[in-house]
Structure formats: structure tokens, C-alpha cells
Amino acid sequence: MNNEAVGVEIRDLVKTFPAFDDKKGEVYAANHVTLSVQPGELVTLLGPSGCGKTTLLRMVAGFLMPTSGEIFIGNREVSKIPPNKRNVGMMFQSYALFPHMTVYDNVAYGLKLKHMGKTEIRERVKGILQLMQIENYASRFPNEISGGQQQRVALARAVITEPNVLLFDEPLSNLDAKLREYMREELRKIQKRVGITSLYVTHDQSEAMAISDKVIIMRSGKIEQAGTAMEIYARPKNQFVAGFIGKANFVRPDSVLSLSGGKAEVELLGRRMTIDASEECRNGEPCVVMIRPEDIKISPEGKFKARIISKAYFGQYIRHFLDIAGQEIEQMDFTQSNAALQVGDEIAVNLVTDSLRLLPLDDTEET
Amino acid sequence: MDSPGKARKKQQKSEKRKEFLMLIRQPGLLFAIIFVFAVLILFCIYPIVRLFISCLTDKSGQLNLDNINYVFTKTDFFQAFWNSIKLGLFVGLMATIVGYLYAFAITRTKLPGKKFFNIMAILPILSPPFVISLAVMLLFGRSGLITKNLLHIRGNNIYGFTWLSIVQILSLFPLAYLNLKGMLETLDSSVENASRTLGASRLKVFLTVTLPLSLPGFLSSFLIIFAKSLCDFGNPQVLAGDYNVLSVSAYLQIVGLFDLKTGSFIALSILLPCMLAYLIQNYWVSKRSFITVTGKATGTVELIREKKIVIPLFVILLLLTLFTILMYGTVVYVSFVKTWGVNWSMTLDSYQFILKRGERAIKDTLLLSSIATPCTALLGMLIAFLLVRKNFFGKRLMSAASILPFAVPGIALGIGYVVAFNTKPIQLTGTALIIIVAMVFRTLSIGVETGSNSLRQVDPSIEEAAINLGAGNARTFFTISLPIMKSALFSGLLNSFIRSMTSVSAVIFLVSVNWNLLTVNILSEIESNRLGAASAYCVALMVMVVLAVGVLEFIVNGLFARRRRSYE
Numbered sequence A: 001m002n003n004e005a006v007g008v009e010i011r012d013l014v015k016t017f018p019a020f021d022d023k024k025g026e027v028y029a030a031n032h033v034t035l036s037v038q039p040g041e042l043v044t045l046l047g048p049s050g051c052g053k054t055t056l057l058r059m060v061a062g063f064l065m066p067t068s069g070e071i072f073i074g075n076r077e078v079s080k081i082p083p084n085k086r087n088v089g090m091m092f093q094s095y096a097l098f099p100h101m102t103v104y105d106n107v108a109y110g111l112k113l114k115h116m117g118k119t120e121i122r123e124r125v126k127g128i129l130q131l132m133q134i135e136n137y138a139s140r141f142p143n144e145i146s147g148g149q150q151q152r153v154a155l156a157r158a159v160i161t162e163p164n165v166l167l168f169d170e171p172l173s174n175l176d177a178k179l180r181e182y183m184r185e186e187l188r189k190i191q192k193r194v195g196i197t198s199l200y201v202t203h204d205q206s207e208a209m210a211i212s213d214k215v216i217i218m219r220s221g222k223i224e225q226a227g228t229a230m231e232i233y234a235r236p237k238n239q240f241v242a243g244f245i246g247k248a249n250f251v252r253p254d255s256v257l258s259l260s261g262g263k264a265e266v267e268l269l270g271r272r273m274t275i276d277a278s279e280e281c282r283n284g285e286p287c288v289v290m291i292r293p294e295d296i297k298i299s300p301e302g303k304f305k306a307r308i309i310s311k312a313y314f315g316q317y318i319r320h321f322l323d324i325a326g327q328e329i330e331q332m333d334f335t336q337s338n339a340a341l342q343v344g345d346e347i348a349v350n351l352v353t354d355s356l357r358l359l360p361l362d363d364t365e366e367t
Numbered sequence B: 001m002d003s004p005g006k007a008r009k010k011q012q013k014s015e016k017r018k019e020f021l022m023l024i025r026q027p028g029l030l031f032a033i034i035f036v037f038a039v040l041i042l043f044c045i046y047p048i049v050r051l052f053i054s055c056l057t058d059k060s061g062q063l064n065l066d067n068i069n070y071v072f073t074k075t076d077f078f079q080a081f082w083n084s085i086k087l088g089l090f091v092g093l094m095a096t097i098v099g100y101l102y103a104f105a106i107t108r109t110k111l112p113g114k115k116f117f118n119i120m121a122i123l124p125i126l127s128p129p130f131v132i133s134l135a136v137m138l139l140f141g142r143s144g145l146i147t148k149n150l151l152h153i154r155g156n157n158i159y160g161f162t163w164l165s166i167v168q169i170l171s172l173f174p175l176a177y178l179n180l181k182g183m184l185e186t187l188d189s190s191v192e193n194a195s196r197t198l199g200a201s202r203l204k205v206f207l208t209v210t211l212p213l214s215l216p217g218f219l220s221s222f223l224i225i226f227a228k229s230l231c232d233f234g235n236p237q238v239l240a241g242d243y244n245v246l247s248v249s250a251y252l253q254i255v256g257l258f259d260l261k262t263g264s265f266i267a268l269s270i271l272l273p274c275m276l277a278y279l280i281q282n283y284w285v286s287k288r289s290f291i292t293v294t295g296k297a298t299g300t301v302e303l304i305r306e307k308k309i310v311i312p313l314f315v316i317l318l319l320l321t322l323f324t325i326l327m328y329g330t331v332v333y334v335s336f337v338k339t340w341g342v343n344w345s346m347t348l349d350s351y352q353f354i355l356k357r358g359e360r361a362i363k364d365t366l367l368l369s370s371i372a373t374p375c376t377a378l379l380g381m382l383i384a385f386l387l388v389r390k391n392f393f394g395k396r397l398m399s400a401a402s403i404l405p406f407a408v409p410g411i412a413l414g415i416g417y418v419v420a421f422n423t424k425p426i427q428l429t430g431t432a433l434i435i436i437v438a439m440v441f442r443t444l445s446i447g448v449e450t451g452s453n454s455l456r457q458v459d460p461s462i463e464e465a466a467i468n469l470g471a472g473n474a475r476t477f478f479t480i481s482l483p484i485m486k487s488a489l490f491s492g493l494l495n496s497f498i499r500s501m502t503s504v505s506a507v508i509f510l511v512s513v514n515w516n517l518l519t520v521n522i523l524s525e526i527e528s529n530r531l532g533a534a535s536a537y538c539v540a541l542m543v544m545v546v547l548a549v550g551v552l553e554f555i556v557n558g559l560f561a562r563r564r565r566s567y568e
């Protein structure tokens, strides 16, 4: 749409809630969060349930008052602007369609508030309903259409007023798996087409990777890491991030010989090698090596001896659990050339050392 | 050095301040809150405070306890106090037992005619307060059909504790029934089933599981009915006779002896035990209840079929219901009879009489109730909306103030209104406005309650979605919240209309030459022993209430109908 996209900036945002259990404590739902969304970008907040994603969105929308910190939309600090004046669209997890209005009236609601002429409203609503492929349901009530259709209505209602920013709170979590995958592509297409700055919340990593320009990993109200999906997948800062995005084996190295400048010399599974290291690794502190399942290659010339513990067939790949030097390690084989291998076979494997990464050991048992 | 606790307090303070600043930026919301507080303080708190002050001061406004001294020494205050309490305790206990039997029979046994019994139990709640008293006079009084014509008892005296308590039990047990029915329905029946499967007998299950688990509900019903009996004015005024109770005594002081101060003090003395009962009911029973309410049905109760349990219960319910039908039937019948006990020919004389004498009262009642009802409903929904959905300073006060006029005895509220609004700066006595206001605030808490309950069941993000799209608070309230609360709105409107139409004690001091009410007319007809006319008034009132249900349904459905149009 035609108005200039604006960015969002969040600076040092804190939100505390009184804790439920003991009367003195408090929960940090947002713990000094700083982030920015460039104009037109779609940024995803990814984190486990309860980490504070909804709370953050609700502060941007204006439904919650931050304890401290600032939120800028465009160049305006918005924490003193009431939610109905912020021009921020939101798609709710529950869709929150008006149950007593038809699809048409739901979508038109925001335009009516802008005192737009009747004919113009009709034109615009029709246009957006067509874009969302729900023009045939205009005169139905929300309880008369399917979940996927409700979701489109919610999206149509949110974008039709051309808000500066669009907030999504796990919009796909109520849909079944198939529809979810389809809808996320649709969503992304529409977001790109409309060019609207978006902040998208989800706890589903594949959803985050599929649609975002930038992914922000959150845990317990704190930002753990921000970057493109590729950056985060390839260069996670810690074990939590590595485990949350994609799959990973974490293997304690036999020893860390040296650590400096983002490189480390380690002895791993009985062999010495140089690998990348996270900047969060400290000399002398316990570390683990991240090995992605696809970075283990089965090959007759492999330097590591392995035994197949179990095997499962998934179509695009075969998953093996291997015993390498006494450690149980997950491996994914996308080559289809090792289909004949059997449980119990002794084989040889190589590690893609460029992809291995030394991370600080995470002892808070949380994923 | 700041302790963490201090730092947190500071943080909360700054959050509160920010919330306040945000509030100021929403003038509509701020205005609504200020408006609600203003009317609540003026019409709920101020009259009660004035009532207190008026008891403790003399004409010049000086502190003066002579008045209290006078009440204690020169009137039979203590007798009346003790009588009221005795009546309240007895009626509370009996009505709760009857209500419990009723509720148990409906929820736990396989009883024929459940729907019918259910409706018949609710009837007394919907009808004018005198109907049962009136019927008792007609059937069992000096020239009563049963006492005089069937049993040939001469001059049977129905005035006093016995019949008064019977009438109160009959008119109040439905409250206990509804309360206990809800409780028994939500009681986790798996506990009962479990002990049954462990081999316990019916009686044992009832005594060791069901009864102890329903004890909090039982107590809560008892307290509510105790308070209701204490506050009741209509029935004692008709039936108490020499059995002196506080509400009648307060009324007589004012109407008979023109002694407003003594009347005020007596009215206040009902308020204390009454409020105490409500407070205990609220804070003790509801907090310490050990009912296993799970919110979702965890299996259905196996309904009792044994004849030896079902048949006695059925007989009890049937007798109760037949008695109720007899009462209402009698009143309807009498309204068409020429002279009860003398000339049994059918005529419309009574109706002609009330149309001539009471036309004004009928019109006034309808008009004032029809104005009061939407006001109550709207204000109630607004307060519910503010209490459930918004954050602001003084929420507790708002909630308490909105309940106050409902919890205080009607007679105290009425006297409070007279004391507070009979002089400048706010002189309202004699006007229609004061009656409307009394009706509105007397029934306000019903609106607040129904509204809050329904709002709590609606996902708040639906309203947030509207705000997010740019709707202000007022628009959100009128275009989203209110239509969604439609059914709550309907029952709130209905309830408040019925109560406005049938209220006596709160308005009896507020009627005037210019504005009169049906219920007050009924009372004076009973006092002049024109029972036919009183019956005709009662029937007219009941007919109007039934018509109101239809009209309201029509209006509410029309106003907030889901509109489906085609968009071409």
C-alpha cells in the first residue's frame, strides 16, 4: 500500500509482574529488551512458551504499560499514546473476530472508524477479501467459517487500515499442520506485497525460519540472539539457541587446547581439530561442541569409527543414531546412498569441521 | 540503600503513575469513571452516611445521643430487635433446609416433572412480595376460605410469628434453592461416585460426602436468607401483628409518629446485622469453601432411583408446589369475586375499582420502572465493563458502592434518601426522579453482577481488537462489549424491571401525591381490608411483569440482532 513504511525500535524495555508463589519476588516478562525492525521488514520473536513474547507485543500495541524503557514507532516514542491512536495492527492468537458481525463487517470495522465513505469502504473491503480469497464468505458470521478462513479474516481486518506496524501473536497455532505450512507462505506473500513492517511471534522454529527477514531468539524475557535464520542456525551463540533452532548434538570435547579470536583448538571424539567458537566461550569454563546431524557424513574413508544403534526412514533423509567413541550421536543422511546399512553395522564417518562450533555449556535445563 | 522491596514499590508507583497519565489521555474513559464515581457516591454512599449522621446529631447538627437514649429507654426497641433476629434465624434455617431438599431432589434423583418444579420454585421470586401474605389472609384469616368456611374456625388469628415465618419461608426458599442447586451441580460428583463404588450406602454417601461438601453452600444460603428476612418489610407489615419487628417499627415511627430520627436509628439497627451476614457470607464462606468445583463436568452423577428416597421427596415437592399454586390461584380467583366470603359471584368490580382508583399508580409504576430499567442496565453494564476490563484507582470502592444499596435494608435506603434529599442543595423528595433513582440504585448490583459474569467469559482480545483498529473506549463499549453481553443485558434488564415494579420498602417513603406506585397501593388496600382490590392489583402487576418479558426480548433482540446483509 502507499504510505511510507516505518521502523520499530525497542530500547531497554523492562516489564515485571509480581510472582505468584512468593509474595516478594517478581517475574521479568521482558528483561532489558533492545531490538529494532527496519521499515518493511518481518522480524520474528521465537522462544518457548512463557518467555514473554506476548507481553512484548502487547506493550508495542499499547495494551500493557512497560515498567521502564522506550518504544519507538517511526520516530515517535509511543508509550504515552493510547492503544487506539497508535495505528498498530494486531492479529491475535485467538483471532478475536467480532462474533456478532459478519465477515464483511468485521473487515470494514476499522475503515468505518476512519469515517471513510460507504462506496470506498465497499471497494476496499471487496479488494482485500479477494486478495485473501474469502470474498464468498462476506456475509457469513465467524462461527460459520473454518479456522483457516477465520485466520484470513483476522489478517484482512488487521491490514485493511494500513497500520504502520503489524503484530502477529502466534497466528497459525490454531491451525492443523498442513494448513499451517500453506498459510505461512500466504502470510509472507501478503506481507511482502503490502510491504508492512511486521513483528511476528511464534514458538515454532520452522515457521520462524520460513517467513522472517530476521529472527530473534528469546528466553525468560531476554533476547538470546538476533540475526537472519542462516546466521543463527550456523553460528548460534549458545547451547539454548543452537538447540532451539534446528537439531544439534552437544558433545563435551575431551579438552580445549586453545581459545582465541573466535577459533578454538579442541580434542573431540579422540581427534584434534580447529573449529569456530562462540564469543560467549571463556577460557577455563566448561564447553560443548555443537554437531548438527547433517554435518556427519558416512564415508568409507571416514576418520571416525561408528556403530549404528538405530535407524529410521523419513523420506528425504535417513536418521541414524550412532555410537562414536562411546557417545550417542544423531545423524541425518540425505544422500540415499547408504540405505543398505543395518543396525549394528560398523562404519566410518567424517565431520564437517567448518560447521562445528564450540559453545559455552548450558546447565539450566531449559529448552 | 534501597532494599529490593523498596525498589519494587518505587517501580510499581511509577507504573501506576504511567497508567494514570494514560488514563488522562483517554478523556472518554476518564469521564466515565468520574461520572460513575459521582453518581455512586451521591446515591449509594451519601444517603447512608446521612442516615448515620442524622441519628447521632440534633437539629442544629451537634453531636447528640439523646435520640439513641430515647430509642433504648422509651421504645420497645430491644423486643423488636430480638424478634427480628429470632425470625431471621428460624426462617434462614427452615428456608435453607427446604431449598436444600428441593435442590437435592432436582440434581441428584430421578424425579418426574423436574422442569415444572423448577419453574414453580422460581415463581415467588418474580412475583410481588405481598401475594403470599395476601393469600394467607384470604385462606386462613378471620374470614378465610379454609379457616372459616371449611373448618368453621371463628376469628382465626394469623397475625404473629407462625404465619409470618411460614410466608417468609415460602417466599425465600427459592433463593436457597437456586443457590444450592448451582452448588450441587458444580460439586465434583466424582467424589460421590468414588465413595459409591467403594461400597458405601446411599445414606452413608449423603452423610459423609455430599452433606459435608455442601456445608459452605448451606451456610451461605442461610446467611443470605437471614439477611433477607431481617430486611423484609412487606410481609411483616401485613402479617406481624403484635409480633413487633424492626422494619415495621421503623416505618411506624416515621409514618405514625412523624419521628424521622427514631425511625432512622431503628432502620440502621437492621443494617448492622444484615451487613454482617453479607460480609461473613462473602469473605468467610466463599474463601474457605472446600467445595471441589472443577469448572468442568468430571462425569455425571448417577441419579438416585430408589423409591424410598424419590417418593418422599416427590411428595414434599408436590405439596410445596400445590401450596404455591393454591396461593396464586386464590389471589387470581379473589380478584374476580364480588365479595370474598360473602358473595361469590364473578365480577370485574375489583378491576373497575383499581382502574378508577389506581389508574395513576399503574401508569406511574410502568413509566418510572420503564425509565429506571434501561438506566440500571446501562449503568450496570458500564460498571461491569470498567471493573472487569479497566485498571484504575478505586476499583474496590466502586464495586463496594454499587453493591451497597442492594445490601442495605430497603427501608434504610428509603429513609436515607428522604434524609439526604429533602433539603437543598439536592431537593428531590416528591419528584419522580427520586423514585427512579431509588429503583436504579436498589437494583444496580444485579446489572453489575450479570454484566461482569458475562464479560469474564468473553475473550478480552475481542475488545482489544476493536481498540487496536482505532476504536475509543466508548465505541468499543457500545459496538462490541454491549452487543456481546446481549443475553446478560436481557436478564439484567428483566431482573431490574421486575424488582423496580415490585419494590416496596425502598420506595414507600418516596411516593408522593404526584407520583404513586402500585405496590404502595396494594399495601394500603390490604390495610383497609379491601382484599379484592389488593388481589386485582397483584394480578395486574404480575400480568405487566409477564408482558415485560416479551417486550424486552423483542427490544433487545431487535436492538442487537446479528445483521446479515448481502454486499453487492
Ligand SMILES: Nc1ncnc2c1ncn2[C@@H]1O[C@H](COP(=O)(O)OP(=O)(O)O)[C@@H](O)[C@H]1O
Binding pocket: A017, A018, A027, A028, A029, A047, A048, A049, A050, A051, A052, A053, A054, A055, A056
Ligand atoms: N498479567 C500477568 N500477570 C502476571 N504474570 C504475567 C501476566 N502476563 C504474563 N505473565 C507472565 O509473564 C511471562 C511471559 O508471558 P507471555 O508473554 O504470555 O509469554 P509467551 O507469550 O511467550 O508464551 C510468563 O511467565 C507469564 O506467567
Ligand SMILES: [Mg+2]
Binding pocket: A050, A053, A054, A055
Ligand atoms: Mg503468548
